[in-house]
Amino acid sequence: MATKAKKKSSAKRPTAKLEVRDFSIAELARELNSFNIDNYWDLGKFLVDKVMPTARKQGMFEDQVLKMISSQPGIKFPFSILKQCQQYYTYYPDVKKRSLPEVFYFDLATKVDETKHRDHYEKMALEYKWTISDLRKKIHDDGLARRIDERTKYGFDLRERNVWTFDTSDPRFGKPNFKGRISGQIVANALYYYTKSGDYIVDPFAGSGTLADIVDILPHFNDRKYKLYDANPIDERISRNNVLLTGIPEQSGTVDYIFLDPPAEFTQKDSSSDFEVSLEAARADFLLKFKGIIRECSRVLKSGGKASIVIEPAFAGKEFIDFPNEVTQLFKEQGFKEIGKVYLPKRSSESAMKIAAGIAEVKGIKALGSDCRELLTFQKP
Numbered sequence: 001m002a003t004k005a006k007k008k009s010s011a012k013r014p015t016a017k018l019e020v021r022d023f024s025i026a027e028l029a030r031e032l033n034s035f036n037i038d039n040y041w042d043l044g045k046f047l048v049d050k051v052m053p054t055a056r057k058q059g060m061f062e063d064q065v066l067k068m069i070s071s072q073p074g075i076k077f078p079f080s081i082l083k084q085c086q087q088y089y090t091y092y093p094d095v096k097k098r099s100l101p102e103v104f105y106f107d108l109a110t111k112v113d114e115t116k117h118r119d120h121y122e123k124m125a126l127e128y129k130w131t132i133s134d135l136r137k138k139i140h141d142d143g144l145a146r147r148i149d150e151r152t153k154y155g156f157d158l159r160e161r162n163v164w165t166f167d168t169s170d171p172r173f174g175k176p177n178f179k180g181r182i183s184g185q186i187v188a189n190a191l192y193y194y195t196k197s198g199d200y201i202v203d204p205f206a207g208s209g210t211l212a213d214i215v216d217i218l219p220h221f222n223d224r225k226y227k228l229y230d231a232n233p234i235d236e237r238i239s240r241n242n243v244l245l246t247g248i249p250e251q252s253g254t255v256d257y258i259f260l261d262p263p264a265e266f267t268q269k270d271s272s273s274d275f276e277v278s279l280e281a282a283r284a285d286f287l288l289k290f291k292g293i294i295r296e297c298s299r300v301l302k303s304g305g306k307a308s309i310v311i312e313p314a315f316a317g318k319e320f321i322d323f324p325n326e327v328t329q330l331f332k333e334q335g336f337k338e339i340g341k342v343y344l345p346k347r348s349s350e351s352a353m354k355i356a357a358g359i360a361e362v363k364g365i366k367a368l369g370s371d372c373r374e375l376l377t378f379q380k381p
């Protein structure tokens with residue numbers, strides 16, 4: 001994110017001559033490249049006053065236009081900057097007449113969502129003669145306090161962006177030292193975003209019962225109902241079932257949400273453990289298993305029901321398989337729509353990567369390893 005917004009250049013720029021009849025993304029990209037890279041307010045004014053009205057007349061959404069512009073070869077503004085400039089001018093078209101330096105209003109426009117909060121920060125900055133560092137610290141501290149309040153409200157570490165990192169697993173959820181135990185915070189966030197009050201949830205790979213602990217312990221989820229299955233159940237709430245052999249033992253069209261966290265053996269191990277196994281064979285085995293699992297998800301889910309899966313790519317030497325993409329294609333073949341993608345960086349990856357690097361060095365192979373899983377969510381039509 002940009003850290004400062006400079007004053008508008010005194011040099012006059014030619015007025016854009018874009019008309020509806022000759023609307024061109026390439027022309028827009030060339031026009032935008034004529035702006036100074038720090039001239040955010042003028043860039044936002046051009047986007048709001050010239051680009052967006054023309055785009056709307058063409059039946060195009062604002063973000064769609066910005067993404068198309070930022071993907072043009074040679075464009076010097078990424079989508080994030082274009083969006084910030086649009087917000088900056090939208091919220092502060094009168095910035096030249098305001099009392100604080102322009103950089104204050106750029107930060108308020110791009111870091112504070114609600115008008116009343118922006119006005120409050122502006123008033124405080126004027127009253128206490130803040131520097132820009134004071135403003136940024138206050139926004140950061142307030143955001144941290146709000147997240148702590150939300151944890152108190154919901155009972156877990158709620159995440160508002162699509163990268164979910166947790167330093168440690170919440171000890172309340174799942175059994176300690178259980179191999180393959182997923183952080184309960186991941187499951188709790190998934191339930192928060194993809195389920196609603198009264199939903200019936202199924203976990204075919206229940207492991208040590210993490211999902212059940214969340215529903216049973218946290219009042220926010222107490223009105224959800226669940227059923228857990230595993231090939232080797234270790235908890236009385238888990239029924240014995242091997243999804244590969246007998247599918248999901250639920251009636252058709254009765255489930256609202258399915259959470260899938262398949263064990264490691266469902267995908268090829270990464271380069272930290274084995275460089276010799278053919279990933280093409282692993283891919284074929286993976287597709288065979290998951291076609292059946294996803295068909296079962298489609299069968300038991302209600303119309304509008306959702307399924308989430310935790311999955312990561314596989315590396316073996318110079319070979320690579322994008323398992324998240326393979327899963328996405330399988331769900332789409334069953335008519336599902338992808339509605340969510342979250343990145344789950346591994347906590348203990350540093351030691352695993354060191355092992356992988358050591359093996360690679362011995363074998364003389366330049367190899368990558370997987371350091372991040374993905375939580376993909378799909379919705380049945």
